[in-house]
Amino acid sequence: MRVELLAVGDELLFGDIVNGNAAWLGRQLADVGVVLKTSTVVGDDVEMIAARIAEGLGRADAVIMTGGLGPTQDDVTREGIARAAGVGLRRDAFLEAMLRRRFRALGREGPAAGGVVAPEMNYRQADIPEGGEPLPNEVGTAPGIQLEMAGGVVYAMPGVPHEMYPMFTGSVLPDLLRRAGEPAVVVHRVLRTAGVWESVVAHALAEEIDRLAPIGNPTIAFLASGGQTRVRISARAGDRAQAYTLIEPVEAAARAALGSALYGVDDDTLEGTVLGLLADRGETLAVAESLTGGLLAGRLTDVPGASAVFHGGVVTYATDAKVSVLGVDAGLLATSGAVSTEAAAAMATGVRDLLGATHGLAVTGVAGPDELEGKPVGTLYIGIAGPFGVATRSARLPGDRPQNRTYAVVQALDALRRTLAVHTCQPG
Structure with missing residues (x-):
């Protein structure tokens, strides 16, 4: 039909x-x-x-x-x-x-x-x-x-x-x-990725898409939004069990191709995945935000039961607040600037100590519409402080002000997710 x-x-x-x-x-x-x-x-x-x-x-x-x-x-x-x-x-x-x-x-x-x-x-x-x-x-x-x-x-x-x-x-x-006539059952499996753009995801699955093209069932579609890309695998069959049987080998191939970019399936969320990883490890989190202005903490507290892991967040939007609230060294900010790798690392360490969490996660950057400290719109720095030490990540975001703030939240959560995967640490 x-x-x-x-x-x-x-x-x-x-x-x-x-x-x-x-x-x-x-x-x-x-x-x-x-x-x-x-x-x-x-x-x-x-x-x-x-x-x-x-x-x-x-x-x-x-x-x-x-x-x-x-x-x-x-x-x-x-x-x-x-x-x-x-x-x-x-x-x-x-x-x-x-x-x-x-x-x-x-x-x-x-x-x-x-x-x-x-x-x-x-x-x-x-x-x-x-x-x-x-x-x-x-x-x-x-x-x-x-x-x-x-x-x-x-x-x-x-x-x-x-x-x-x-x-x-x-x-x-x-x-x-x-x-x-007798309708086919359609079943979907959604694989969720973060930290890579849609074109990268599509390139990773190009071989599997080419293999499926002559068959036409299952199919693969890409749905990008909010800095994440969903991979939807759909299959038609006489019943759900048959449809899932068709999906299984395609899902296995997709998982292998996506690697660490894959964080969840179906209704999983990135924030829920991160909090789940921390809960499994018996660890806690605090966040410090500049350009995201509280959006990161908001995403985390949208998850039911977040209080078991999330200690809290601090919005230090002004440069002076980074010093007075988080204890970031004023000399560091004068030398490196508030939009820098060094500032992100110091903010993460400061909020971890301030709120007594296992991990501190910090974001600073330039949302737009104007550049700041000579840094272009879309500049992002992420700091992560934990028992393993301090890690940083930088990125250049491609959107306007609202998009960049949303993308920054996703980038920060994904950076923490990937860091946790590498470091099997205990609270301390």
């Missing part, structure tokens, strides 16, 4: 609303083995809607539409579907009566509304293309539409998510699966 998505609305084209419906529908379809090749946005234009429906059915078995089913003049999805099918619209008497009852129940028409009659345009929602069938809307007033056409089937649903979700799961998805 091949499906295309078509979202309707000028507000989507102009960026007033983000098309979250497409993301949600994509996940639902992937989970039942439906092949989704294209997702398109079109404005409130009858001719454009009709053209996109015709193009979609030329490539796929079904087009699933969202948006444009309301009562106002710019809601023209019905007209677009009718134009694509070469038919007219019919007023469904049952739908119209249902709408009138609903408006009265809502106090928008009749005695409860002071004798007000709902505007006639509201009943455009009862117009259905000839040959089409309405899809029930249990939580709103606009019914959906299902229409058989020469190239396949068109489903149209409201763009309002809380109306679209139950219509899809209750009406559209069951009909799709009926048409597809």
Whole structure:
């Protein structure tokens, strides 16, 4: 079963609303083995809607539409579907009566509304293309539409998510699966990496991707966000056990190729992994932050049970605070600067001593938008102090101010994770 998505609305084209419906529908379809090749946005234009429906059915078995089913003049999805099918619209008497009852129940028409009659345009929602069938809307007033056409089937649903979700799961998805026959089970395994960019991850898995290309099942996809890259391995089979059997050798090859960049699977988080490693070792952590301004501590305390390991954090944003709070030597800062390897190391040692933790982790750098101390935007220094001594790492981050702060948190956590892997130390 091949499906295309078509979202309707000028507000989507102009960026007033983000098309979250497409993301949600994509996940639902992937989970039942439906092949989704294209997702398109079109404005409130009858001719454009009709053209996109015709193009979609030329490539796929079904087009699933969202948006444009309301009562106002710019809601023209019905007209677009009718134009694509070469038919007219019919007023469904049952739908119209249902709408009138609903408006009265809502106090928008009749005695409860002071004798007000709902505007006639509201009943455009009862117009259905000839040959089409309405899809029930249990939580709103606009019914959906299902229409058989020469190239396949068109489903149209409201763009309002809380109306679209139950219509899809209750009406559209069951009909799709009926048409597809026995649905395949789709299983995903997500491998999570940090400390390397997406292109590096893709290069590491290039050989396995080439091996799988002629087979087409399983597949590998890369999802980069927030300074991390997820590797999603997906397999289709008759049942979950068979799908996992297909995934196992691919996962093993990916693990070997990714090496130390791999930190977890599926729902694991980098901060949760780091805290878990520390807990297993009976060790504790304190952090000192400059450019991240508390984001690092925030990520750590998002993890339930973090207090068993995390002693606390200190935001020493100003240079003087590094001296007065963390005890960083003023002469060192005057010589090397607050954005330096030396400052990061001293901050890590200072916060470790201040909060009595096994490890101190510190970040300093230049988030932007302007350079600092002659250092370019994106400069990052990380310090880690522990029983093994002091380690540092530097990096050049590629983003704007918000991105660099997020990337810095990931880089710091990953640096600590990798350091812990190397040093099997005990508290002291």
